[in-house]
Amino acid sequence: MELTGRIYDVRELDSIAIILVDEPSKRGLYRLGFADGSAYVGQSVNVISRFTSHRKRWEDIVTFEFFPVPAGDLNIPERTLIAATESAASVRNVRDTNRPYGEDDVEFTSTEGISTFLPWERGKRTRPGEDVTGKEAKKFTELARLTEYEVLRDLIGWFIYETLPDPYNTQRHLWVVSCLPAANRPRSHQRLLALSAGNLEVFVAYQDVIDGMTVTDLFINTTPVDVDLHTLQDPKGRWVVEKGRYSQAEVTRWRFTLESLEDILNGTLAFPHLELLVENAYQLNVRLMRQGGTMFGRFHNELLAHDLLASSLKWGNDDWLAAIHLGGESDF
Structure with missing residues (x-):
């Protein structure tokens, strides 16, 4: 099983709806990166609402990776991603840390996405020359x-x-x-x-x-x-x-x-x-x-x-x- 995802800089975002607007499925795995270098791996049938709940809990989220899985099991690839992440970083997950790898081989690939800050307040906008x-x-x-x-x-x-x-x-x-x-x-x-x-x-x-x-x-x-x-x-x-x-x-x-x-x-x-x-x-x-x-x-x-x-x-x-x-x- 091979999963390909994208990574986004979300330091200025309270919602990821804008960056996933062209993503046909919001179901899949995700990985959060934090300012201290730690990470959190999860699964959701709607990662937009899940991210919003995480943002309320953690203010130091800096990156968001999304691996779409429109159908099929999410538990095995999630445990595999947790194990792969745990080998390279401190993982904030508690429930599934130190779980063995799943039975299937899973390859995760991420590419950098582009995030744009779109504030409701005009005074907060990024102006030409200030980017x-x-x-x-x-x-x-x-x-x-x-x-x-x-x-x-x-x-x-x-x-x-x-x-x-x-x-x-x-x-x-x-x-x-x-x-x-x-x-x-x-x-x-x-x-x-x-x-x-x-x-x-x-x-x-x-x-x-x-x-x-x-x-x-x-x-x-x-x-x-x-x-x-x-x-x-x-x-x-x-x-x-x-x-x-x-x-x-x-x-x-x-x-x-x-x-x-x-x-x-x-x-x-x-x-x-x-x-x-x-x-x-x-x-x-x-x-x-x-x-x-x-x-x-x-x-x-x-x-x-x-x-x-x-x-x-x-x-x-x-x-x-x-x-x-x-x-x-x-x-x-």
């Missing part, structure tokens, strides 16, 4: 004007290509990239972008003004490496490897200057730990993404993400890679 796309475009344009952006774009493209599974289809829901995110730091510090897997930042680029000079640095978080960190350091300080701790995970943090990571990927600076970094970065990203949806979806900059995804395609192009490695490799 999310307008705000995203302004920030993206500001970032893209920086002289460092072209190099940074290629570096993040490499990171996406090497360490994110199915990056195009998992963007916004399982990973996000924010553009010029705000930070509670001095004015001399500016975060350029932050890529998060699940609910943890895994690649951050930032600038600091030091003695009147602007320096661009970045860090990559990975799963903890099982070696002495002193053996990974660069005596010239072009990269630093250190321990890090977040509420979601312990990490190894790799810090680079923009120029050093560019030289490493171009093959002009020897870096013997590249495979270790990539493998551990992938393991952390997958672990975080399998925990469920991200709570940072509202900060995802679509324009920046599409530009970075386009850049990631270069890293699968042998002709392009051959061109950037013509300079050879140097020692420390």
